[in-house]
Amino acid sequence: MERTIFFLMLLTVVGAFSQTADCNCCSEAQQAFDFWVGEWIVTNADGTPAGKNSIVKEENGCVLRENWTSEKSGFTGTSLNFYNAPEKQWEQLWIDNTGNHLKLIGNRVDNRMVMTSVELKRPDGQKYRNRITWTLNKDGSVRQLWEVLKGDEVTSVAFDGLYKKVLE
Numbered sequence: 001m002e003r004t005i006f007f008l009m010l011l012t013v014v015g016a017f018s019q020t021a022d023c024n025c026c027s028e029a030q031q032a033f034d035f036w037v038g039e040w041i042v043t044n045a046d047g048t049p050a051g052k053n054s055i056v057k058e059e060n061g062c063v064l065r066e067n068w069t070s071e072k073s074g075f076t077g078t079s080l081n082f083y084n085a086p087e088k089q090w091e092q093l094w095i096d097n098t099g100n101h102l103k104l105i106g107n108r109v110d111n112r113m114v115m116t117s118v119e120l121k122r123p124d125g126q127k128y129r130n131r132i133t134w135t136l137n138k139d140g141s142v143r144q145l146w147e148v149l150k151g152d153e154v155t156s157v158a159f160d161g162l163y164k165k166v167l168e
Contacts, residue, residue, distance in 0.1 A: 037057055052069045144161045
């Protein structure tokens with residue numbers, strides 16, 4: 001009888017572990033940016049074409065990989081996005097084919113993912129930060145607003161785009 005109880009307990013523990021192991025990134029926080037997953041046509045704020053973007057989940061759902069192709073000939077980029085559970089924040093590393101990169105951290109607030117860079121310095125010595133906000137709209141589209149900040153003040157908008165899903 002004791003062996004039977006021990007065996008049943010062992011099966012329960014192994015079953016629970018295997019369910020967790022199959023879904024290491026299934027918490028609400030780790031799925032907070034899933035609204036960005038998809039194949040997208042992106043337009044600028046004035047409605048002109050900006051490019052195409054493909055966002056897919058990889059590494060058993062633990063990473064969102066972005067693959068951007070600009071309407072401007074020859075400009076591409078990719079980003080890796082993941083939830084850093086120990087730090088309780090989302091992180092993005094963007095790298096493009098010109099050699100530029102950008103690191104961002106942040107979290108979802110309501111229907112928005114907001115990520116900000118550390119303070120950077122321009123060649124003229126001026127300090128600034130980048131803040132990118134992805135807003136999930138009621139119609140399923142996503143607005144991406146990239147603002148340049150000096151302190152907490154917005155000094156310019158680097159990009160304002162609207163993502164609409166490609167119809168299959």
